[in-house]
Amino acid sequence: MNSKRTFRRAIAGASILALGMTATACGSDDDADAGDGENKTITMGIIPSWTDGLSMAYLWKDVLEDEGYTVEIEEISEAAPLYTGLANGDIDIYPSAWPEVTHADYMEQYGDDIEDLGTYYDQAKLTFAVPEYSDMTSIADLKDHVDDLDGKITGIEPGAGLTRVTKESVMPAYGLDEDFTLVESSTTAMLAALKKATDSEEDIVVTLWRPFWANSAFPVKDLEDPEGALGEAEGLHELGRTGFAEDYPDAAEMIGNAVLTDEQYGSLEDMVVNEYGQGKESEAVAAWLEENPDWLESIQG
Numbered sequence: 001m002n003s004k005r006t007f008r009r010a011i012a013g014a015s016i017l018a019l020g021m022t023a024t025a026c027g028s029d030d031d032a033d034a035g036d037g038e039n040k041t042i043t044m045g046i047i048p049s050w051t052d053g054l055s056m057a058y059l060w061k062d063v064l065e066d067e068g069y070t071v072e073i074e075e076i077s078e079a080a081p082l083y084t085g086l087a088n089g090d091i092d093i094y095p096s097a098w099p100e101v102t103h104a105d106y107m108e109q110y111g112d113d114i115e116d117l118g119t120y121y122d123q124a125k126l127t128f129a130v131p132e133y134s135d136m137t138s139i140a141d142l143k144d145h146v147d148d149l150d151g152k153i154t155g156i157e158p159g160a161g162l163t164r165v166t167k168e169s170v171m172p173a174y175g176l177d178e179d180f181t182l183v184e185s186s187t188t189a190m191l192a193a194l195k196k197a198t199d200s201e202e203d204i205v206v207t208l209w210r211p212f213w214a215n216s217a218f219p220v221k222d223l224e225d226p227e228g229a230l231g232e233a234e235g236l237h238e239l240g241r242t243g244f245a246e247d248y249p250d251a252a253e254m255i256g257n258a259v260l261t262d263e264q265y266g267s268l269e270d271m272v273v274n275e276y277g278q279g280k281e282s283e284a285v286a287a288w289l290e291e292n293p294d295w296l297e298s299i300q301g
Contacts, residue, residue: 042251043072043073043074043092044094045082046075047077049186050160052211053097057095058281063289063299064251089243092241094238098124101231102161105161116239116240120236121235121259124234125233125234126230127223130220139223154190155207190207213269213273240255260295272284
């Protein structure tokens with residue numbers, strides 16, 4: 001038996017037994033929901049450069065596989081095909097969606113074929129950010145720094161909700177359309193540009209969001225948004241395909257019980273992305289769970 005799972009079972013075992021869970025420590029065929037039949041495989045869709053989804057997918061992979069499921073993580077390049085796959089039933093779970101504001105257009109299109117399993121974090125926010133050494137304090141200040149910024153707003157993936165909001169809401173609201181170009185590429189490219197600029201103490205403005213590890217890893221500050229063009233704070237949700245909760249009631253209950261504080265989320269993402277890094281996501285999650293046994297108990301009901 002896996003030693004890390006034995007460790008966590010020892011911590012959470014009393015509460016699990018009290019709830020009458022059907023799972024056992026060694027992952028027998030009876031571990032998962034009784035109605036699952038032979039299929040205990042859950043597919044999670046993520047955009048790997050969006051590290052909230054990456055971190056949550058590996059967290060749930062660890063937890064659910066400890067309960068007897070097989071979890072497969074499918075990497076998808078853009079939000080649109082991810083929502084399409086979820087609505088079509090090709091993806092079982094999108095573990096960190098932004099359906100209230102950022103992905104509202106996708107929910108309008110596909111929401112009838114998607115189940116909302118729960119909200120694990122309720123203060124997510126889209127932002128524009130500049131280096132701490134910049135004298136800019138508001139998005140409205142950008143127009144006075146066109147030359148300093150080379151007329152560029154450094155963005156992320158073309159299909160991201162943040163990209164759409166920037167083009168359709170922020171740039172028109174602040175009259176940035178004529179003087180600025182939104183550079184659409186990828187989260188990885190945006191972070192590389194941010195690192196290069198801050199290492200050289202040059203001016204740059206990037207599209208960012210919270211929660212995201214880059215806010216503490218780089219010397220950046222959010223610009224004020226007096227027009228409210230970036231929208232209000234929203235929740236990060238776990239979304240499932242239609243019928244997921246009926247097919248996997250125990251898994252759906254655990255997912256629905258999950259709540260992460262700023263501190264918990266920040267430490268999880270930092271471990272996955274920075275401390276352990278690519279290829280060691282499972283190790284990072286295992287270490288985080290050992291440091292947060294109370295969270296593991298909380299999702300058991």
